[in-house]
Amino acid sequence: MAEERGGTAPVLVLRKFKQILESFTIEEPELTLQQITRATGLPASTCQRLVHNLVREGFLDRYDDTYRVGLGLVRWAAPGTFGLDLVRLVRPVLHKLRDDSGETACLYVRDGAFRTVVSLAESRHPVIRLFVVGMVMPLHAGSAGKVFLAWDRLALRDAVGHGLARFTEHTIVDIDLLNQQLAQVRADGYASSFEERDLGAASLSAPVFGLTGELSAVIGIGAPTQRMTSADVPRLAPLVLDSAAAASERLGYRAGMARDVTG
Template structure:
């Protein structure tokens, strides 16, 4: 084998090992430990640890203690228009505090066309839960976060024109008139709650986050199973979500 061929082979082997590490992440196991990465990849412990450290450094992964998750770098490259790493770092502690205060999963979303993408998550510690993952993509017409985008981002309506309003559940809005009324309600109260729009057993409450220029930067909210949270808890949780969103806006330099 020539020297030129050998030089080209090494990067390919490294990429193959990186791919094996990334294959360890799934909806069922979004935050494997280093030992789990070693076991699943079959790589030598020192090799796996070194690669994982480099992947954290480059934004492929994030690390929290001994747990790893898909990094915002990969989300940024895969999802046009998403926000940067520093932005998510500012919002993540607020999500964690909201999760701790309410007990439910807290998420931050950005919009890409007629879809919304989760870019940061603080997951509930309850055993009964619905999984939300960084990189998860959902349509904006179903669920509370979409109503906030439609209430505060005119371009969201442009993206929705011609997009299919898929009926996921009986409560899914399937007309622009219904969405306009929901968006108006979201704007009036500063947050919005939805139940059973994307999945019959899932609810959500969301509020807007603004940047230093007063533009909608994203949507912050809670997701939960409806068997644990019903409409009677909306006033309390809605206030908590709106306060957390205001705190996130303040962290981004927004002055009301």
């Protein structure tokens, strides 16, 4: 019986750690200790002790009286993406896009109503827009998300079903206006975004198609608005489009194979 208790206790602790980490969401990425306790249902003293342990080990970061998932945990999760064919094949394209544009280049995949950074090549500028592998963002705010919405009707369904939250005054939350923008994105072949998710942030993205013509990923660049404005789009868009075409080719795509999944 003692041996059984000894084997069970670590599992119970891990389950509590999991409860704490799962209390953080896209809508509420920062929580107070009281909010974590309420979300998990754990006793206050137990929750406080476990949270402090998670902070000490880098699983959570503390900012004044709030906590969020630690960047250390995101970094540790990054090797999980390195075995993906997509990441391995597109990595050279990301580095070239970073070198050609001077800005951070990112590769995204979709999961439901969200997009996740699975690979990146960070800008060498001293002032950058921060991205990390594993970073999760909504679809309707930002250029990469707009590309998913423009070429994948299931992505649009998931985003609208989840709700179009407003992050800044520039976030599009009206479905009719969003559909107008997506039609323009399809016509242009790329999307640009300025301060839709974060003030002072800009991005430009294009679709990456797979072997059978399906939308496999999105590639793009992100930068502070002090270096990227709407006036820079004509210069930067061809770089992003060329990179998207090169990434698609590395995945086996040939021009003209793209599926029409927007109807």
